[in-house]
Amino acid sequence: MGALRIQRTKEIINKTDLAILVISLEEFSHDYKDFALELEWCKSLKSKSIPVVGVLNKIDLAASKEDIIEKLSLLEDIFQIQFVSISAEEKLNLKALKSSIIKLTPENFNSSNLVGDIIKSGSKVLLVAPQDIQAPKGRLILPQVQVLRDLLDNKAIPVTVTLDNLDMALELLNYKPDLVITDSQVFKIVHSKINEETPLTSFSIIMARSKGDLAEFVRGAKTIRSLKAGDKILIAEACTHHQLKGDIAREKLPTLLKSIEENIIVDNYSGKDFPENLNQYKLVIQCGSCMFNRAEVMSRIESCKEKGVPITNFGVAIAEINGILDRVIKPFHI
Structure with missing residues (x-):
């Protein structure tokens, strides 16, 4: 004992x-x-x-x-x-x-600011929130709820739509929202529909900045292009759930990674499980970590840095694969 x-x-x-x-x-x-x-x-x-x-x-x-x-x-x-x-x-x-x-007490302990520092009172913010297959019916997933609450607390004017109503919402906002926040899984579609001048990011990237080290995640994502056959990738999720068809961690993200290098090996870990032998991996990809506190995410980042293993997160990785990483981190002046 x-x-x-x-x-x-x-x-x-x-x-x-x-x-x-x-x-x-x-x-x-x-x-x-x-x-x-x-x-x-x-x-x-x-x-x-x-x-x-x-x-x-x-x-x-x-x-x-x-x-x-x-x-x-x-x-x-x-x-x-x-x-x-x-x-x-x-x-x-x-x-x-x-x-x-x-x-x-650490300075960031009471900080709950997600996007309040990059918007103004009255900012029109468009949220694209397709129904997540892991979310209970009739519910938004936690990052969407947290971002929406933060926008309201900072006196912004959020408009939340599903992907099929994106065109209508853009027309309603005269194609000039002050910020667009989307689910990372539909980055490519949303990116193609909004003006290049319109700031764009994702819920996952917002969580990456809030819970972890966005600059470190960006550095980690840059290694995706250099993956080679036989390289092992660790995909880590903070929560545990039953795998469903279309699961981002076990289906969508591995498929995107294999579009860069088909013969990589992907390991999945969930919950508190996190391997100690990180040296075997070329890259670690952490989820948005809405179920972790910042200390837990930073602990994983530090573990990777100690082993010399790059680490990134879901949204940052997807943006890099889609070739839009520089655009979606621009609102945060990284």
């Missing part, structure tokens, strides 16, 4: 935005060796650039105020992080703990 708990904790680290390291005063020791496990976890967190708040708990058991100060000083020397002293039982100094958490 101990090994399983450690492995589970390691998996949790990959989606952690901030960690709290708690040392109990009653278990405190001046022997550095007694903190070997805590030091190992702290080192692991720091290696992933995860901020760590140190906590000395149960100070109500301390012999004196000087005793607390001495132990805090020693802990900060050992771990090289700032510690705050509290008593969870007596609710002592909890305000200081909250302040430390707020202070170390």
Whole structure:
């Protein structure tokens, strides 16, 4: 059970935005060796650039105020992080703990801006949302819902249509929407129907910027043209679902990739599963990750960078294959 708990904790680290390291005063020791496990976890967190708040708990058991100060000083020397002293039982100094958490919280933690920074109040935004085969009947998929909500929150005027009503919507907007956001799977069709001057991107690319590193994904996509026979590609999805006919990860995207090089090998992973032996792959393609937080996506990006394996995402890859990548990232000034 101990090994399983450690492995589970390691998996949790990959989606952690901030960690709290708690040392109990009653278990405190001046022997550095007694903190070997805590030091190992702290080192692991720091290696992933995860901020760590140190906590000395149960100070109500301390012999004196000087005793607390001495132990805090020693802990900060050992771990090289700032510690705050509290008593969870007596609710002592909890305000200081909250302040430390707020202070170390990553800047992008509360950022929910998807497109608000590239539009203005009153911008006319056309959303092309064909019915996704994986979505429940009568529902939009999560990225579409999130983008629509963000547009409304930023006082834009969104118009959402299915692909068959695209021409009618363009006519309604006098062929001059301020931005068009489409499902990546119909990039080619939408690109052909709108003016070159009209900004175009996709839900997947918006998620790539919000959840990951769009510039890194663009660099990864550029390797698609150099794929050779026998190269292995990893396609990773954040969620798990039953495979249906026309599935983007298992049918459409592999077919598009094989239009570049027919004899590539495609592996599919879904959910939390992600291989450690990334060296076998020439490219990793991650989905939009609407079911992951940013820390999880960045963890995968960092894992790929450590192994020297390019990584991109669905929308960016599809845009590159269709020859329109430069156009669809232009709204973000990459």
